[in-house]
Amino acid sequence: xxxVTQLDSQVPVFEEAPVELRCNYSSSVSVYLFWYVQYxxxxxxxxxxxxxxxxxxxxxNGFEAExxxxxxxxxxxxxxxxxxxxxEYFCAVSEDxxxxxxxxxxxxxxxxxxxx
Amino acid sequence: xxxxxxxxxxxxxxxxxxxxxxCSPMKGHSHVYWYRQLPEEGLKFMVYLQKExxxxxxxxxxxxxxxxxxxxxxxxxxxxxxxxxxxAAYFCASSxxxxxxxxxxxxxxxxxxxx
Numbered sequence: 001x002x003x004v005t006q007l008d009s010q011v012p013v014f015e016e017a018p019v020e021l022r023c024n025y026s027s028s029v030s031v032y033l034f035w036y037v038q039y040x041x042x043x044x045x046x047x048x049x050x051x052x053x054x055x056x057x058x059x060x061n062g063f064e065a066e067x068x069x070x071x072x073x074x075x076x077x078x079x080x081x082x083x084x085x086x087x088e089y090f091c092a093v094s095e096d097x098x099x100x101x102x103x104x105x106x107x108x109x110x111x112x113x114x115x116x
Numbered sequence: 117x118x119x120x121x122x123x124x125x126x127x128x129x130x131x132x133x134x135x136x137x138x139c140s141p142m143k144g145h146s147h148v149y150w151y152r153q154l155p156e157e158g159l160k161f162m163v164y165l166q167k168e169x170x171x172x173x174x175x176x177x178x179x180x181x182x183x184x185x186x187x188x189x190x191x192x193x194x195x196x197x198x199x200x201x202x203x204a205a206y207f208c209a210s211s212x213x214x215x216x217x218x219x220x221x222x223x224x225x226x227x228x229x230x231x
Contacts, residue, residue, distance in 0.1 A: 043207060043224035090158055102149070102214050106158030
């Protein structure tokens with residue numbers, strides 16, 4: 001069984017400041033890792049994902065996340081946030097094979113509030 | 117290429133009524149997944165369907181909930197005799213293949229409120 005822990009339920013940050021949203025996971029098998037963003041009253045949008053290869057993955061809007069296998073973490077970072085980044089961010093994991101490969105296990109989410 | 121379409125976006129039902137939630141997957145996607153998001157919680161897997169088949173319903177409550185994905189038409193999540201605890205956002209996702217590491221796209225969700 002897998003689990004995902006997002007350590008912070010809410011993160012307020014001033015505009016143009018850096019931010020890190022933390023995500024830790026547990027799994028007994030190899031995993032794929034995802035970050036999804038949910039804007040108010042919207043659905044989920046895939047922000048970035050780690051499948052294999054380089055442990056640092058980037059999104060088109062300046063976010064990046066680094067897969068750290070030894071620490072079982074996949075923290076999301078952005079060096080300078082904008083008001084438009086205000087949203088809820090979900091970390092998710094799926095197994096790379098078997099029944100778990102078609103299920104995503106989500107964390108409880110982190111609400112990022114960017115303060116002008 | 118339209119995305120995953122869910123309707124209605126908002127649904128209000130009185131206790132004891134039935135709720136029907138519809139999901140049309142993206143063109144070319146034959147795999148559909150339903151997730152439920154309870155208040156202040158992350159999304160929880162409910163069921164995985166392919167055309168005319170339920171592959172995995174391990175996340176579905178044992179009673180009152182059912183899902184189908186007919187040969188023609190959208191996937192339907194049906195909740196009979198709704199109770200207040202069913203109030204949640206229900207999200208559908210679709211993918212071209214079985215594995216979620218392929219591009220799985222989520223719809224905008226149906227927000228069910230039971231009064």
